[in-house]
Amino acid sequence: MTQPTLWLRCEKKEFERRAALSPSVAKKLIDAGFKIYVERDEQRIFDDSEYQNVGCELVENNSWPSAPTDIPIIGLKELPESTDPLPHTHIQFAHCFKHQAGWSKVLSRFHRGGGSLYDLEFLNDSNGRRVAAFGYHAGFAGAAAGALALASQKKGETLGLLTPYANEDAMIQDVKKVLGGSGKGTKALVIGALGRCGRGAVDLFKKIGLDDDDIIKWDMAETAKGGPFPEILDVDIFVNCIYLSSQIPSFLTPDTIIAAGKTRRLAVVVDVSCDTTNPFNPIPIYSINTTFSSPTVPVNIGPEYPPLSVISIDHLPTLLPREASEQFSSDLLPSLLEFPNREKASTWVQANELYKKNLADAAATEGL
Ligand SMILES: NC(=O)c1ccc[n+]([C@@H]2O[C@H](COP(=O)([O-])OP(=O)(O)OC[C@H]3O[C@@H](n4cnc5c(N)ncnc54)[C@H](O)[C@@H]3O)[C@@H](O)[C@H]2O)c1
Structure with a gap:
């Protein structure tokens, strides 16, 4: 994959109408050279056509598991419970770095699939402040x-x-x-x-x-x-x-x-x-x-x-799904623009270190 790419997945949590990327932020990413896939999602506050109109490519609902594994998947909330291995890079709130219920089971899916996780709750700027929050x-x-x-x-x-x-x-x-x-x-x-x-x-x-x-x-x-x-x-x-x-x-x-x-x-x-x-x-x-x-x-x-x-x-x-998504994804945009060069961007480097530490803890807990 040479062109920077993101895949916006659907949300499966009940009542969740927010999106990690709004159509206007998707457009800014496209203008900066990104390719953006968007899963069709009737639950989302933004219509599918709003994404299509700014140049995103629509794909089937919940089809991310069969996306090429080098495309990072972005979403908001936890993935539905499963034991399937996760081979992709995911950007999302995973609610497992504070050892919440089921944390090691979630991380063991990444361990077994060879994927990785960047948790949105732990993306901080160089002053230690959250880059985006709701x-x-x-x-x-x-x-x-x-x-x-x-x-x-x-x-x-x-x-x-x-x-x-x-x-x-x-x-x-x-x-x-x-x-x-x-x-x-x-x-x-x-x-x-x-x-x-x-x-x-x-x-x-x-x-x-x-x-x-x-x-x-x-x-x-x-x-x-x-x-x-x-x-x-x-x-x-x-x-x-x-x-x-x-x-x-x-x-x-x-x-x-x-x-x-x-x-x-x-x-x-x-x-x-x-x-x-x-x-x-x-x-x-x-x-x-x-x-x-x-x-x-x-x-x-x-x-x-x-x-x-x-x-x-x-x-x-x-x-308030529309305004909340708009504000959150606008705040996230500068970091997303750095994502293709994430090994040089402190926000992503620190988030990756935190993931690796928690992954090791989970592997020890689960005996992997
Ligand atoms: N219920 C929800 O849906 C929801 C959603 C988002 C955040 N939150 C929670 O809301 C809380 C606040 O989040 P935030 O993003 O606004 O945090 P923030 O850091 O932006 O603001 C917290 C404020 O609380 C003040 N504060 C801390 N201790 C205090 C004290 N003892 N007395 C008076 N003021 C004090 C701080 O000075 C700061 O101004 C967090 O616990 C967060 O997890 C809840």
Whole structure:
């Protein structure tokens, strides 16, 4: 293979409408000399024709296993479970470098097939910062889900199925409509407000009409005094967007919620960070991840107190597949342009070293 080439595979995970390459980014790669194959995929937010129109070659859905093995395969989410050996180079989120459930089985497929894996979660620039991440739209969508849950709660109802929106504007209009035309008068607190998710949450609140004064933005400086924080109880929606890297005092506990009594304002907690099973979860008031079909879980504090719902969905950007894909693949583009010369590009060299280390661990674990 002399011409730089990428093969965009379909996604098989339920509800996943995002793509690792948007049509506009595929066009930029083609303009730079790449050949791009795109699997037909009805699940993807972008139509097949959008790729064809910019010069991509469409191929059958899920046909990557029979693609020439020297063509790198790019996708987003995990491959469907299987024991088939993997002979290709894959660029994707594999969720196996932190030794998540099944990690060594996934890596043993690469070991047996002779392929390799570049995990999108671990592509960093020379300053150690992620080159591409979905955080902004996670915060944006999480804040929207929080506002929808608040509106449902005010009507004495429970928020039902959430489905991906065609675009950001459709989401904003829907949330405003459900709130009776505007979010004005709602008060929100975002912790981790300077990060990717936090900035997204703040922007959603602005776009649905909250007054600036009603969007309280906290980051490291404001939490330095240590929780729990009674201030959280005085807003309608609390959105947690921190990157948890060590043990910290809880932000909110069942005791502080009960102590706030029957006049508490806090109605919805959106835990975008979703450190649900982490022993240092700073919001130890719930214990499950919620889903698009059942977005909220109640905090069990007794019927004598006002209701409190938690949203802890761990794949929020899926609610905004178009913008999330567009932003992610644009951020990835400079690295993809370097991919043909990856042995000289530090982003790819480091990702490959990490893969090799994890592959060796997996081989030892699986006795290969
Ligand atoms: N639920 C989802 O769908 C979803 C999607 C993407 C990311 N995430 C998660 O969201 C979290 C944040 O991701 P990000 O990309 O925004 O990270 P980021 O590094 O861009 O931002 C994190 C922010 O949290 C702040 N922070 C860290 N500890 C804090 C503390 N104790 N008090 C106050 N602020 C604190 C940091 O200063 C930073 O501004 C991560 O855990 C990530 O895995 C969730």
